[in-house]
Amino acid sequence: MTKVRQLPYGEPAEKGLNVRLVMEEASRCLLCEDAPCSHDCPAGTDPGRFIRSIRFRNFTGACKTIRHNNILGASCAEICPQERLCEKACSRCGIDKPIQIGKLQAFAMEQERLLGLKILEAAPSCGKKVACIGAGPSGLAVAAELAKLGVSVTVYDENEKAGGMLRYGITPSRLSDEIIDQDIKAVESLGVKFELSRRIDKNELDKLVAQYDAVYVGVGLSASKMIPNLKGTDLKGVETALAFLKRARIAGGKIEDLGRVVIIGGGDVAMDCASTAKQCGAKSVYVAFIETLETMPASKRELDYIVDLGVPVIPAFKPVQLNGEDHVTSVELAAMEGNSKITLDADTVIFAVGQKVQDDYKGMTSDGKIFVGGDLANGGKTVVEAVASGKDIAGEIAKFLHI
Amino acid sequence: MSKKIDLSIDFLGVHCENPFFLSSSPVCHNYEMIAKCFDIGWGGVFYKTVGILGMNECSPRFDIVRKEGTPFVGFKNMEQISEHTWQENAEIIKKLKHDYPTKVMGVSIMGANDEEWALLAREMTKAGADMLELNFSCPQMTSHAMGSDVGMNPELVERYTRVVKQNTHLPVIAKMTPNITHIEDPSKGALRGGADAVSTINTIKSICNIDIENLTGKPVVNGKSSISGYSGAAVKPIALRFIAQLKQDPELANLPVSGIGGIETWQDAVEFLLLGAENLQVTTSVMQYGYRIVEDMKDGLANFMEAHGYTSLRDFIGKALPNVIPCENLDRSFQIIPKIDLDKCVGCGRCAISCFDGGHQAIDFDTKTRKPTITDKCVGCHLCLNVCPVFDCITPGEIKFKKGCEPHDVKRQHCYYA
Ligand SMILES: Cc1cc2nc3c(=O)[nH]c(=O)nc-3n(C[C@H](O)[C@H](O)[C@H](O)COP(=O)(O)O)c2cc1C
Ligand code: SF4
Ligand code: SF4
Ligand code: SF4
Numbered sequence: 001m002t003k004v005r006q007l008p009y010g011e012p013a014e015k016g017l018n019v020r021l022v023m024e025e026a027s028r029c030l031l032c033e034d035a036p037c038s039h040d041c042p043a044g045t046d047p048g049r050f051i052r053s054i055r056f057r058n059f060t061g062a063c064k065t066i067r068h069n070n071i072l073g074a075s076c077a078e079i080c081p082q083e084r085l086c087e088k089a090c091s092r093c094g095i096d097k098p099i100q101i102g103k104l105q106a107f108a109m110e111q112e113r114l115l116g117l118k119i120l121e122a123a124p125s126c127g128k129k130v131a132c133i134g135a136g137p138s139g140l141a142v143a144a145e146l147a148k149l150g151v152s153v154t155v156y157d158e159n160e161k162a163g164g165m166l167r168y169g170i171t172p173s174r175l176s177d178e179i180i181d182q183d184i185k186a187v188e189s190l191g192v193k194f195e196l197s198r199r200i201d202k203n204e205l206d207k208l209v210a211q212y213d214a215v216y217v218g219v220g221l222s223a224s225k226m227i228p229n230l231k232g233t234d235l236k237g238v239e240t241a242l243a244f245l246k247r248a249r250i251a252g253g254k255i256e257d258l259g260r261v262v263i264i265g266g267g268d269v270a271m272d273c274a275s276t277a278k279q280c281g282a283k284s285v286y287v288a289f290i291e292t293l294e295t296m297p298a299s300k301r302e303l304d305y306i307v308d309l310g311v312p313v314i315p316a317f318k319p320v321q322l323n324g325e326d327h328v329t330s331v332e333l334a335a336m337e338g339n340s341k342i343t344l345d346a347d348t349v350i351f352a353v354g355q356k357v358q359d360d361y362k363g364m365t366s367d368g369k370i371f372v373g374g375d376l377a378n379g380g381k382t383v384v385e386a387v388a389s390g391k392d393i394a395g396e397i398a399k400f401l402h403i
Numbered sequence: 404m405s406k407k408i409d410l411s412i413d414f415l416g417v418h419c420e421n422p423f424f425l426s427s428s429p430v431c432h433n434y435e436m437i438a439k440c441f442d443i444g445w446g447g448v449f450y451k452t453v454g455i456l457g458m459n460e461c462s463p464r465f466d467i468v469r470k471e472g473t474p475f476v477g478f479k480n481m482e483q484i485s486e487h488t489w490q491e492n493a494e495i496i497k498k499l500k501h502d503y504p505t506k507v508m509g510v511s512i513m514g515a516n517d518e519e520w521a522l523l524a525r526e527m528t529k530a531g532a533d534m535l536e537l538n539f540s541c542p543q544m545t546s547h548a549m550g551s552d553v554g555m556n557p558e559l560v561e562r563y564t565r566v567v568k569q570n571t572h573l574p575v576i577a578k579m580t581p582n583i584t585h586i587e588d589p590s591k592g593a594l595r596g597g598a599d600a601v602s603t604i605n606t607i608k609s610i611c612n613i614d615i616e617n618l619t620g621k622p623v624v625n626g627k628s629s630i631s632g633y634s635g636a637a638v639k640p641i642a643l644r645f646i647a648q649l650k651q652d653p654e655l656a657n658l659p660v661s662g663i664g665g666i667e668t669w670q671d672a673v674e675f676l677l678l679g680a681e682n683l684q685v686t687t688s689v690m691q692y693g694y695r696i697v698e699d700m701k702d703g704l705a706n707f708m709e710a711h712g713y714t715s716l717r718d719f720i721g722k723a724l725p726n727v728i729p730c731e732n733l734d735r736s737f738q739i740i741p742k743i744d745l746d747k748c749v750g751c752g753r754c755a756i757s758c759f760d761g762g763h764q765a766i767d768f769d770t771k772t773r774k775p776t777i778t779d780k781c782v783g784c785h786l787c788l789n790v791c792p793v794f795d796c797i798t799p800g801e802i803k804f805k806k807g808c809e810p811h812d813v814k815r816q817h818c819y820y821a
Contacts, residue, residue: 020794027473031692056696057668058703060710 004310009253009279010172013305017100022107026055029099032091037101040089043141043387045070047086047101054104060117062108067119067186071144072137072387074112074182075166077105078175080384081299113182122191126150128401131208132216133157133200136164137383138373139218140187141390142397147190149394149403155192156208158199162187164220165375166383168246171272172253173279202360209369214397217364218390220375221355227264232322233351241269241352248276258282259347262331264319265289266296270352274306277350286344288314288333317342322349371397408705412716414682415574415599415659417533419507421446422672422716423697426602426663426684427511427536427578430694432485434495438502440694444701447507449602449684452484452538453492453523454513454549460486463622466611468637477637478687479611481543481622481629484513489523493530500531511578512567513538515548520563524570535573537564537598539589540580540605543631551580551605557592564596576661579603579645581638586645587652594658601649602661602684604642606632635687639665643678647727650679667696669703676716677723736808738783739815742800745774747793754787754797762786 007013017025035048046069053061066073080086082102090098112119128151132139135157143153161167163180188194200208208215224240226233241263248255253276261282263273266289277285287306289296293315296303307313317333317340324330328349333342355375357364366372373393375386410421425431425440425448432451440448461481468477485492492510500508510532514520520537527535539554553559560577567575577593579586581604590601608630612621620628642664649655662680666672667688675683688696713719743754750773755766765780766787777787788797804810 018794052695053699053702056699056703057670058699058706060706061699061702064702 005308007173007275007279007309009248009276010176012176013173013275016106016110017103019107022054022104023057025100025104026051028092029055030091031055036089036091037086037099041070041086041384042382043070043072043076043384043391045073045076045086045105045384047105050108051099051101051104054108059108059111060115062104063112063117064119066105066108067112070384070387071141071186072166072183072383073105074109074179074186075137075175076384076387077102077109078179079170081301081382083299083301085384109179109182113178118189120144120148120186120189122189123148123150125152126403128152128213128403129154129211130214130216130397130401131156131212132218133205133208134164134217134219134222135159135162135184135194135196136218136220136222136375137166137386138220138375138390138393139164139216140183141387142216142218142371142373142394143192144187144190145391145394146397147187147192149398151398151401151403153192154195154212155187156195156198156200158197160197162194162196164222168249169242169269169272171245171276171279172249173275174272205360212369213401214369214371216393216397217361217370217372218375218386219358219361220386221357223356223358224351225354225356226351227319227353230319230321232324232328235322235324235328236326237324237328237347238322238349238351241265241273241350242355244273244350245269245276248280253280255280257347260345261285261348261350262344262346263287263350263352264331265350265352265354266291266298266315267352267354268298268302269355270350271298271302271306273350273352274311275309277348278306278309278311282348285311286314287311288317288319288331288342288344290316290318290336292316314342322346366396369400371400407714408708409715410701410705412681414507414661415534415576417507417574419446419682420505421701422676422681422683423700424448424507424509424661424682424684425689426686427452427509427538428686428690429482430686430689432487434498437495437499440697441499441503441506443694444697445506445694447509447533449509449511449536450492450496450532452511452513452541453487453489453527454484455489455515455519455523457486457488457491458483461624463624466621468611475635475687475691477609477611477633478635478690479609479621479631479633480606481624481631483541483544484511484538489526493526496527496530496532500533507533509534509536509576511536511538513541513549514563515546517563517566520566521570524567528571528573532573534576535567535571536576536578536602537567537593538578538605539563539593540578540582540603541632542580542582542606542608543629551582551608554578554580554589554605555583557589559592560589561592561596564593564598568597574599576600576602578605580605581641581645581664582608586648587655590649590652590655590658594655598658600659600661600682601655602663602682603645603649604638604664606634607638607641609633634664635691636665636667639671639674643674646675646678646680647724650721650724651727666700667692669700669707672700672704673707673719674723676720678727679721679724681716681720734813736805736811737813738781738803738805739785739799739813740781740783740801740803741777741785741788741797743775743777743797744795747796748774749793750774751792753790753792757786757790 038048050062050065087098427449431448464481512523541550544550661682662675663684755768758766
């Protein structure tokens with residue numbers, strides 16, 4: 001019997017808790033004074049407070065706490081690395097194991113969806129106008145915080161749908177369209193407008209700067225890096241992680257002919273490519289990276305997830321060249337230490353070796369009416385940190401606009 | 404909290420910003436505590452019962468009933484009334500009323516004879532109380548001329564209530580004991596004596612646990628223990644029952660009630676209000692979790708009201724009373740047969756065990772497939788549904804009318820959140 005987990009594309013990777021299990025989990029919470037979990041949420045979501053509301057059966061109140069503090073509360077519940085943030089700080093670790101804070105947050109956000117709660121509403125106008133470039137996590141957070149102050153905000157994004165990396169950089173089994181849409185709806189309920197499928201280049205940026213009282217540039221790191229000087233990266237069948245994840249999301253997982261897939265990279269994005277390739281019916285999937293299992297950047301949860309799906313990982317190997325005439329046929333890997341070599345047959349090679357800023361925005365920093373933040377400023381971190389950065393920058397912009 | 408929702412209520416002519424009060428107990432026995440609870444958002448307090456002299460208390464003085472993993476299902480205390488003298492308490496009350504003029508200062512008092520009741524009534528009125536609550540119900544007083552021994556005697560209740568009414572212009576609430584079969588009798592005594600309202604319940608006489616090595620009850624006070632008052636979540640059903648009994652008695656129906664006993668969540672609060680309580684008092688859950696629980700009580704109550712289209716508490720106070728009817732009047736013409744969702748069933752067999760050993764042998768459990776089937780022996784008692792550990796696995800199903808009974812619409816229980 002196979003020990004490998006079968007999970008169709010887009011099916012949730014983890015099951016949520018039902019109300020009975022949620023009450024059990026919430027009653028495990030120690031309801032700490034000055035809760036350590038709340039201190040360790042970068043975005044200030046305040047789990048100590050919303051868990052208390054759940055414990056005392058005020059589910060709507062829990063939703064209010066989450067939404068007011070973290071505009072992407074539904075997405076964060078699913079994809080935050082809780083094990084190194086709030087849950088790591090949890091006092092209950094000293095007794096047995098931490099409270100499953102992410103799961104409780106997901107339950108509260110599920111209530112918001114099921115009960116159709118409308119928690120946020122548009123504030124009276126303060127007469128100011130701000131444009132946000134990029135509908136990713138930090139752009140959405142900046143937009144929401146400013147809208148709460150009565151700023152009229154328009155968010156521009158080159159993609160057809162809002163969400164940025166939430167939508168196009170994470171696989172839907174970990175973060176579904178439904179949940180992203182729920183968060184976007186919360187932003188919209190504050191009166192924020194979206195201009196989608198609109199790429200803002202340098203030229204247009206200047207126009208926006210003239211038109212608006214301030215412009216936030218939160219375009220993130222939406223271009224993929226490649227390994228420089230590696231032979232064969234121009235072959236057919238070679239693509240970047242973001243391009244691959246995006247085309248899978250748009251096609252709903254229906255991409256054929258992946259054949260034998262090799263993924264280069266050891267971060268969460270590489271793990272997402274691996275599970276996605278597997279779920280899209282690749283004949284075989286390997287993940288190779290230069291780090292060791294101890295030092296690889298992906299979270300343990302992500303690594304375990306792809307191992308469960310039956311993806312073999314090859315740590316501490318680097319690609320030395322890609323072979324093929326017109327289309328890639330194999331990848332040669334060499335051990336980081338010693339002389340071991342591996343050649344893997346491949347029809348598709350995906351590079352998930354980091355992201356960089358698009359050329360238009362290279363080297364841009366905050367200046368005058370222009371504010372720069374999110375991954376663009378901090379070099380690429382988690383969604384919850386992008387929300388935190390967005391909240392901070394909204395504060396700076398508000399100060400600049402004297403509101 | 405939503406702007407449209409108004410949680411305020413006039414209780415006995417006193418404006419209360421919300422119905423949540425601390426009940427008379429150690430949760431409100433000095434200035435710092437009450438100031439903090441007001442700051443956090445409680446509408447008012449019933450100040451820890453003031454007597455003539457301060458009490459001499461024992462240690463330890465608490466015990467709990469724990470049920471696998473859930474501490475504090477019920478709570479037992481061996482405390483009496485205030486440890487301060489009435490003069491000390493009068494000073495505290497005066498200062499609180501001065502610093503928190505919009506909050507409601509109820510003051511609980513207890514005397515041992517006419518003179519003491521009269522003095523306490525006069526002095527607490529002078530100190531600035533907004534209402535007086537007469538403690539006829541503490542079950543562990545060291546004097547039999549005080550507490551629930553008085554509260555079980557309608558004549559004494561009437562007499563002391565009258566004495567108090569003659570010595571104050573304030574609204575007077577008689578706090579009744581549940582250690583009695585008919586709470587209506589002493590309550591009628593209070594009404595005759597001029598009480599403006601009753602509050603209930605005080606604690607229930609109990610022994611929670613026996614120390615089987617020391618051969619006495621718990622808590623153990625130098626090798627001995629006493630019967631004393633039980634409170635907390637476990638007593639809520641008894642409190643609700645007494646309140647329904649009071650509100651359904653024709654003579655007492657118009658006597659306002661302040662509800663007490665096991666209130667912990669907004670949902671508990673709504674239940675008391677639906678049975679006619681106009682004011683709510685809390686002790687045990689505050690002792691366990693702190694004053695902060697009022698935040699979710701208020702917000703949760705407002706959320707409930709908003710979801711149901713209520714704008715003020717009076718929109719639904721007492722709304723459940725007409726539907727609490729004598730057993731003989733229940734519709735007995737049908738059975739609701741449960742249905743089992745076999746996809747959810749984990750095959751534990753608990754439903755079958757309970758149905759056989761505690762019911763009607765109506766579940767066949769296939770030991771090979773480990774799946775239960777409900778047979779036509781089922782009487783619709785719903786024991787299985789309450790026993791099944793899986794959420795939403797066994798649910799109410801088909802309605803079967805008994806022989807000769809005309810089919811009609813049947814209102815089912817609302818499964819809020821299991
Ligand atoms: C430790 C303790 C002390 C109490 N002291 C008093 C008191 O002095 N006067 C009084 O009227 N009731 C007293 N009570 C009873 C409470 O006010 C209340 O009626 C009872 O505990 C039920 O409510 P609960 O379940 O919210 O605790 C006391 C209860 C406890 C637990
Ligand atoms: S730190 Fe853990 S136990 Fe304490 S409040 Fe937060 S979740 Fe609960
Ligand atoms: S709770 Fe406070 S007063 Fe009571 S025993 Fe503990 S430390 Fe002492
Ligand atoms: S109690 Fe529930 S889970 Fe267990 S066998 Fe019966 S139906 Fe199945």
